[in-house]
Amino acid sequence: MVEKAMTIKTMPQEDQLGSGHGACGGCGLSTAVNNVLRILGPDTVVYAPASCLLVFSAAYPISAFKVPFIYSAFENTGAVISGISAGLRKQGKQTYVVGIAGDGGTFDIGLQALAGAAERNDDVLYVCVDNEAYMNTGTQRSGSTPFGAWTTTTPVGSKTQGKRSFKKDMMCVVAGQDVAYAATLSIAHPNDFVKKVEKAKAMRGFRFLHIMTPCTSGWKTDPAVTYDLARLAVETGMWALYEIENGETTVTYRPEEMLPVENYLKLQGRFRHMSKEDIDTLQRWLCKRWDQRYHTDMVSKEEPKGDKELAMCGEETEGL
Amino acid sequence: MKVKVLSGDHAVAYAVKMCNVDVIPNYPITPQTLIIEKLSDFVFDGECDATFMPADSEHSAMSMAIGAAATGVRTFTATASQGLALMHEMLYVAPQTRLPIVMANVNRSLGAGSGIWAEYNDSMPERESGWMQCYVEDAQEAFDTIVQAYRLCEDQRVMLPLMMCLDAFVLSHTVEKVLLPEQAEVDAFLPRFRPLNFLDTQNPKFINIAVTPAHSMEMRYQLDHLMRETSSVVDEVDALFGKHFGRSYGGSIQPYRMEDAEHALITLGTATSTARVAVDELRKEGKKVGLIKLKYIRPFPHEQLRKALRGVSSLGVFDRSIAVNGFGPVFTEVRNSCYGMGMPITNHIAGIGGRDLTVATFKGMFEKIMRKEGAGRDCFWHGLRGDM
Numbered sequence: 001m002v003e004k005a006m007t008i009k010t011m012p013q014e015d016q017l018g019s020g021h022g023a024c025g026g027c028g029l030s031t032a033v034n035n036v037l038r039i040l041g042p043d044t045v046v047y048a049p050a051s052c053l054l055v056f057s058a059a060y061p062i063s064a065f066k067v068p069f070i071y072s073a074f075e076n077t078g079a080v081i082s083g084i085s086a087g088l089r090k091q092g093k094q095t096y097v098v099g100i101a102g103d104g105g106t107f108d109i110g111l112q113a114l115a116g117a118a119e120r121n122d123d124v125l126y127v128c129v130d131n132e133a134y135m136n137t138g139t140q141r142s143g144s145t146p147f148g149a150w151t152t153t154t155p156v157g158s159k160t161q162g163k164r165s166f167k168k169d170m171m172c173v174v175a176g177q178d179v180a181y182a183a184t185l186s187i188a189h190p191n192d193f194v195k196k197v198e199k200a201k202a203m204r205g206f207r208f209l210h211i212m213t214p215c216t217s218g219w220k221t222d223p224a225v226t227y228d229l230a231r232l233a234v235e236t237g238m239w240a241l242y243e244i245e246n247g248e249t250t251v252t253y254r255p256e257e258m259l260p261v262e263n264y265l266k267l268q269g270r271f272r273h274m275s276k277e278d279i280d281t282l283q284r285w286l287c288k289r290w291d292q293r294y295h296t297d298m299v300s301k302e303e304p305k306g307d308k309e310l311a312m313c314g315e316e317t318e319g320l
Numbered sequence: 321m322k323v324k325v326l327s328g329d330h331a332v333a334y335a336v337k338m339c340n341v342d343v344i345p346n347y348p349i350t351p352q353t354l355i356i357e358k359l360s361d362f363v364f365d366g367e368c369d370a371t372f373m374p375a376d377s378e379h380s381a382m383s384m385a386i387g388a389a390a391t392g393v394r395t396f397t398a399t400a401s402q403g404l405a406l407m408h409e410m411l412y413v414a415p416q417t418r419l420p421i422v423m424a425n426v427n428r429s430l431g432a433g434s435g436i437w438a439e440y441n442d443s444m445p446e447r448e449s450g451w452m453q454c455y456v457e458d459a460q461e462a463f464d465t466i467v468q469a470y471r472l473c474e475d476q477r478v479m480l481p482l483m484m485c486l487d488a489f490v491l492s493h494t495v496e497k498v499l500l501p502e503q504a505e506v507d508a509f510l511p512r513f514r515p516l517n518f519l520d521t522q523n524p525k526f527i528n529i530a531v532t533p534a535h536s537m538e539m540r541y542q543l544d545h546l547m548r549e550t551s552s553v554v555d556e557v558d559a560l561f562g563k564h565f566g567r568s569y570g571g572s573i574q575p576y577r578m579e580d581a582e583h584a585l586i587t588l589g590t591a592t593s594t595a596r597v598a599v600d601e602l603r604k605e606g607k608k609v610g611l612i613k614l615k616y617i618r619p620f621p622h623e624q625l626r627k628a629l630r631g632v633s634s635l636g637v638f639d640r641s642i643a644v645n646g647f648g649p650v651f652t653e654v655r656n657s658c659y660g661m662g663m664p665i666t667n668h669i670a671g672i673g674g675r676d677l678t679v680a681t682f683k684g685m686f687e688k689i690m691r692k693e694g695a696g697r698d699c700f701w702h703g704l705r706g707d708m
Contacts, residue, residue, distance in 0.1 A: 043521045047387070058529035068519040069526040070390055072383065072413045079380035083345060083387025083395075084519060086371045090342045090393050095521050113383065116376030 006198045008190040012038050021064035022056040026223025028213035028230060029053060029129045031187050033100055036127055036209070039197040042067060044096040045088070047081050049110065050074040051102040052136040053129065077101040078113035082122040089123065096125065096201065103130040103144035107168050118177040121205045128170065128208070131215035139218040143168040146238065147285065148278045149270045151218075156273040166285055171210055175244045180205035183243035183252075186212055188230035192241055192252050199243075212239045220269020232264040237286040240293050251294065258290055322500045328491035329354030331459040331498050332398065332424045332484075335466035337368045338506045341422075342393035345373040345384035349403040350436050351492040352426040356398060370396075378403035382410035382423075389419035390527050392515035394470065397421070400488065401428035401442040408446070414481040415450025415543055417528045418517065420473030421481040422466065423451075427589070427640075428488040429673050437674020438487040440589075441641035444617075444649040450543050452482040452550065453618040455588040459496040461569060462486050464561065467506060472557045474513050478550050487590045488674065501565060509564045551619040572621030574613040575628045577603060581610025583689045584629060585668075586654055587638045588614045591677050595638070598682035609686055614650065622657045629658060635665045636689040638682075642669055647699050666694040670702040677703075 004010075016037035023030035029052060037044065044067045048054045054071050057064040072080055081099035088095050101110055106128040117124060133151045134140040141151040147166045150156050154163040175182050180203050183196040193211075200207040214221065214229040221229060233239035234255060241253040261283050265271035274282075326334065332355050336344070344363075346356040362368035371388075375381035378399050385395045399407060404425050414421050429439035440455075447453050452473070456462045462484070469482045486492055517525055531539065555571030562568030574592075577599055578584065587595045592613045602609045612628055614621075629635065635658070639648020646652065651667035658665060668685040671677045681702050688700055701708075 045391075045519045045521065055530060058526060060529055060531040060535050063526045063529055065526065066524060068521060068524045069529065070387070070519060071528050071530070072386055072417075073409055076380060076383035076410070079345075079375060079383035080387040082373065083343065083384030083389075084391055085387075086343045086345075086373055086384070087388035087391030087393040087395075088519075090371055090388075091391065093391075112376050113380045116380055119376075120374070 005195050006039075008194055011035075011194050012041060014038060014042070016040070016042065016044065016066045017057060018064045018066055023052070024216055024223070026216040026221075026226045028187055028215060028226050029131060030056070032129050032185070032211045032213050035193065036098070036100070036197050037067065039194060040096045040098060040125075040201055044098060045070070045084055047071070047077060047084065047097075047099045049077045049101050049105045050136065051105055053100055053102070055136055074105055075109040076113045077105055077110050078115070078117035078126065081124040081126065082117045082120065085123045097123070098125040098127060100127045100129060102134075102136070103128060103132060104134045104142045106130075107143035107170050111173070114174070115177065118174060118179050118206045118208070121180065123204050123206075125200055125207045125209065128210045129213045130210060131213045131218060132167070133215075133218050135215050135218040144170070147282045148274045150273060151270070161273055161275070162278070171244070174208045178247070180207050181243070181245055182208040182210070184210045184212070184239065184241055186230050186234055186239060186241060188227050188234065189241060189253055196243060196252070218270070220272075221267060225267055229264065229267060232259065232267070235259045236261045236264045237290045237293075238264055242293070254294055258287070261286055321502060324498050324500055325495050326459055326498045327354055327493050327495050328459045328462045328486050329426070329493065330358050331463040332466055332486070333358035333362065334498075334500060335463045336396045337362050338501070338503060339467060339470050339510060340394065341370050341396045343371045343373065343385070343388035343395045345375050345381040345388070345395070345397050347375045347378045347381045347399070347403065349378070349400045351428060351488045352398045352400040352403070352424065354492065355424055378406040379410060382407040382414075385421045386410060386413055386417070386419060389414070389421050390417070390519050392513070392518035392520075394513045395421050396423070398424040398426070400426040401430045404442045404446065405430055411446055411449040411451060413528065416539060418479040419481060420470075420479055422469045422473060423481065423483050424466070425483050425485045426488050426492045427485050434673050436488060438490055438671065439641055439673055440485070440639070440649075443483060443485045444641050446483065447618050447649070450480065450547065451618065452480055452547075452616065453485065454482070454616045455485045456491070456615070457590055457592050457613065458491065459498050460567070462491065463498055463500070464565070464567060464569070467510060468557050468561050470513075471510050471560070472553060475553055475557070476514075476516060478546075478553055479516060480546065480550065485589070490590045505564065509561065547619045551616070551621050551624070554616055554619060555624070569615060570613075571624070572616040572619070573624050573628060574615060576611040576613070578610035578612060578628055580608055582608040582631070582633045583686060584610045584612060584632045585636045585638060585682065585685055585689060586612050586614050586650065588617070588650065589640065591638060591640065591671060594677055594679055595682040597679045598686060601679065602683065602686055607686070607690065609690070617650065617653060620653055620657060625654070625657055626661065629661065629663075632663055634663050634689050634692045636668050636685050637665065638668050638670065638685065640671045642672065651699070664692050664694070667699040668702055669699060675703055
């Protein structure tokens with residue numbers, strides 16, 4: 001008998017990130033972290049660099065984490081978790097070691113330490129919670145910020161409006177290092193989310209989970225639309241769901257048709273200023289990406305059928 | 321006991337092996353590389369079962385050491401100069417989180433206008449970080465001090481990291497006779513590491529999270545106090561080492577011919593051996609001179625130093641680095657510590673950027689000290705080129 005994959009309904013419900021932390025209402029990041037840790041369970045050590053997660057979850061003498069937690073700096077997630085893993089394995093402990101860093105701590109300042117851990121194939125799980133800017137310090141642009149977006153360092157000026165370069169393809173950077181597993185996740189696709197965390201948990205070596213986490217304060221959005229944004233990001237091609245294992249890329253959710261990016265942009269204050277020309281530029285970039293992702297032989301395997309209906313919002317997201 | 325001919329760097333590597341270190345994060349930099357090369361030989365030959373972790377930078381090497389030490393295992397890393405500067409941010413994490421990491425820093429000049437030779441402007445600024453910091457004179461002392469360091473750092477009254485400094489090339493790459501004890505002797509001196517607080521899923525704790533102004537100040541106060549109280553443990557561990565191995569180094573300071581000395585010089589590192597010869601030659605001429613080797617600059621041995629300097633009528637302090645527009649850092653420390661003792665204290669800068677230090681250099685210092693030149697204000701540079 002084939003073992004049934006874990007779903008949002010069968011996943012462990014015990015919180016490792018307790019309630020009472022200080023995340024904003026509608027924070028995508030806290031939802032993502034809570035659910036990753038539910039699946040990893042109590043035998044887990046967490047490292048977080050300087051980030052929203054650090055600030056909203058832990059300030060001496062209280063901490064929302066029910067598992068051991070350590071912080072030290074911003075740019076060293078890959079290195080600290082490697083050290084923790086080495087120390088634990090030396091003692092014969094198989095405790096899960098997870099580093100949870102934001103996009104700034106991963107795409108920019110933490111890239112070198114991340115690359116070191118990936119190249120050594122250290123036995124760690126690296127989770128990037130990507131809200132597309134330095135939200136903890138007040139929404140400065142990062143290597144993850146999309147084209148056109150307002151941030152406090154890509155302001156809407158009279159000469160230049162918003163970010164002028166495109167979002168870095170972080171998965172491509174990580175996957176180029178022969179890692180054990182790399183996957184993208186969305187909080188609007190909970191079963192896909194659960195399956196990927198469960199899969200990463202069962203593996204050894206360097207594993208990378210990249211989760212898009214909408215940010216109500218930095219994106220200038222209504223906290224009520226966090227899931228809609230996460231879902232629309234996938235339907236418009238601003239985010240894609242796939243995994244890379246043994247160098248093989250598998251799309252795990254394929255949207256039926258590509259929705260215009262404007263559907264996604266218009267819900268967010270950070271894109272409100274965008275000119276038609278800039279929206280067209282972004283759309284063209286997305287179309288090219290979409291074709292590469294879904295219509296070329298880069299996709300080496302077809303996604304399993306039957307997951308799609310589980311992937312939507314609504315009843316299935318309860319408990320997340 | 322075995323006798324081996326080892327460079328200072330290799331003596332460090334042998335000590336690390338014999339201390340049964342668990343995790344060794346590392347990144348190469350001249351003149352430290354001999355340490356990690358030798359350790360990698362030990363690990364790859366199966367003579368040492370430490371986890372050898374090549375890092376992507378010194379910043380990552382120290383981050384790994386912090387991560388590993390936080391799980392309660394014995395860690396070691398080594399660096400020099402620019403590498404130590406790159407670690408700077410992470411250095412401040414280890415003391416406040418009470419992680420007893422031991423590191424060798426091979427002193428090498430830092431920044432532009434310098435090369436790969438001995439100078440202390442890499443390690444001196446880090447004495448504010450909360451790391452214990454000491455300077456050794458020869459390969460035997462390098463070996464012995466690493467063994468002492470784990471005992472000291474892991475003492476539950478201490479639980480602080482230690483940076484052992486050794487001079488580039490003069491010590492790191494110069495071979496000397498080193499007595500290596502038997503493994504059982506080291507094991508008898510160095511008990512297994514029993515961490516106090518560590519990442520343990522059976523007993524979840526946080527180790528370092530954000531701290532607000534409501535608690536931060538008390539944490540700094542505790543660290544400052546702890547370091548002050550640690551000075552006596554330094555002396556205690558050295559004395560215990562002496563009982564076990566028949567060799568000791570006076571703990572924090574090592575006076576030489578100070579019993580009736582009227583004029584004294586404070587030195588550190590390899591320069592001490594040369595300065596002792598200068599003392600002997602001046603003694604032959606009937607000059608009442610003496611010398612104090614300052615081994616530990618953190619914890620600073622205030623009481624020990626003041627006691628050793630009783631009866632001295634003029635004091636000089638040798639520095640192998642300069643705090644630009646200030647003085648040599650050792651001088652500043654010593655003068656602060658000896659405030660109110662009455663004797664004039666002068667600063668003697670020499671050996672910058674690895675410039676040779678000879679017996680004549682130190683005799684030149686003593687001449688000024690004996691004449692009480694400068695009266696406590698001046699900073700003398702010795703061995704500058706003639707056109708300066």
